[in-house]
Amino acid sequence: MDKVNLAEKFAKFSRHWDPKIIGALNGQHVKLVKFKGAFVWHHHDNEDELFLVVRGSFTMHLRDRSLNLNAGELVIVPRGIEHCPEAQHEVEVLLFEPASTVNTGSVPGALAVQAPEWI
Amino acid sequence: MDKVNLAEKFAKFSRHWDPKIIGALNGQHVKLVKFKGAFVWHHHDNEDELFLVVRGSFTMHLRDRSLNLNAGELVIVPRGIEHCPEAQHEVEVLLFEPASTVNTGSVPGALAVQAPEWI
Numbered sequence: 526m527d528k529v530n531l532a533e534k535f536a537k538f539s540r541h542w543d544p545k546i547i548g549a550l551n552g553q554h555v556k557l558v559k560f561k562g563a564f565v566w567h568h569h570d571n572e573d574e575l576f577l578v579v580r581g582s583f584t585m586h587l588r589d590r591s592l593n594l595n596a597g598e599l600v601i602v603p604r605g606i607e608h609c610p611e612a613q614h615e616v617e618v619l620l621f622e623p624a625s626t627v628n629t630g631s632v633p634g635a636l637a638v639q640a641p642e643w644i
Numbered sequence: 645m646d647k648v649n650l651a652e653k654f655a656k657f658s659r660h661w662d663p664k665i666i667g668a669l670n671g672q673h674v675k676l677v678k679f680k681g682a683f684v685w686h687h688h689d690n691e692d693e694l695f696l697v698v699r700g701s702f703t704m705h706l707r708d709r710s711l712n713l714n715a716g717e718l719v720i721v722p723r724g725i726e727h728c729p730e731a732q733h734e735v736e737v738l739l740f741e742p743a744s745t746v747n748t749g750s751v752p753g754a755l756a757v758q759a760p761e762w763i
Binding site for chain 2 (some may be wrong): 526527528529530531532538545548549550552553555557572573574575579585587592597598599600602603606621622623643
């Protein structure tokens with residue numbers, strides 16, 4: 526057990542849409558991700574997913590509206606809800622979700638990360 | 645579903661050691677807490693607990709050492725591990741933990757909050 530400095534962990538990687546694990550508790554993972562541009566529309570059948578903006582901003586598109594999130598803001602996307610994150614500039618985000626969560630959820634493809642790396 | 649601004653939520657309460665719930669996902673709660681001074685030594689039999697410093701700093705005392713945490717740093721205290729948070733100045737902390745978690749864990753008493761308020 527040791528403390529984790531988010532800025533130090535974010536400095537360890539640069540690839541977008543490639544979540545890294547920084548902690549595990551109660552069957553959940555704490556992950557960090559950087560992204561820019563638009564992801565793919567997807568949902569998670571069995572996992573609720575939390576996004577907390579650490580640096581920058583992004584838009585969480587939902588089918589009926591879009592939420593603009595800035596640093597210090599979070600959104601919880603419940604299981605089953607289609608969503609598509611998009612960032613105009615690179616954003617740093619902390620994720621909290623079940624260890625079973627695959628980033629692209631219902632949508633396989635090149636962006637899917639089945640087993641994120643621990644950093 | 646809406647976004648949550650941490651600063652706006654922290655502005656809604658001032659009492660120390662009185663966690664407030666701001667989100668729920670996968671059987672877990674996201675809570676905010678403010679504190680100053682020393683808490684009670686305690687552990688949680690069945691819950692791992694994450695502390696992320698949003699503003700300020702505090703020390704997490706463990707039986708064999710102490711960790712100094714500043715804004716942007718987190719620690720995960722595994723179940724069973726005795727801990728005692730202490731802050732010289734008021735600190736704002738985000739918690740991730742199972743919905744079943746009581747703040748004082750193994751130690752009942754005046755500081756125990758059985759059913760935190762949603763804000």
